Amino acid sequence: EDGDFEDVVHPGHRAKNHTDVIMAVPKMWIDDPLSIHQNKLMTRELAMKIGSCTVPDASGNFARGDSCPLDERTIYVAIASYRDYQCRDTVTSIFERAKHPDRIRVGVIDQITDGE
Known part of the structure; x- marks a missing residue:
């Protein structure tokens, strides 16, 4: 599954003005x-x-x-x-x-x- 993930900022932390936490999540889009x-x-x-x-x-x-x-x-x-x-x-x-x-x-x- 290498390459099937992308890094995103955790929205809950950002919403509360906390330090950004980066999460690896499955890609949202197919490459088409x-x-x-x-x-x-x-x-x-x-x-x-x-x-x-x-x-x-x-x-x-x-x-x-x-x-x-x-x-x-x-x-x-x-x-x-x-x-x-x-x-x-x-x-x-x-x-x-x-x-x-x-x-x-x-x-x-x-x-x-x-x-x-």
Whole structure:
């Protein structure tokens, strides 16, 4: 796994104005020149092209960017679940507690089998 890690400053220490602590963590990005993120944080401009609106524009396009009113934008929740039998309860809770469940989009990566 050499080379699969990068050094980052521990965010908890920095948030409390403590001396920086450097941690080795798995790389956040795959090295793929065709990837949408290009090995860096996605810009707001790009994110707005990907994010969706609950109401399409006149051409039927749900990716409306800034023209989508704030109260019509979808909310994406990503869940990484490692053998968590309560994951489905978490997803259910997200929709039950949401003021506007129709705006919620959930993506789950659920490892339930050893070796996956």
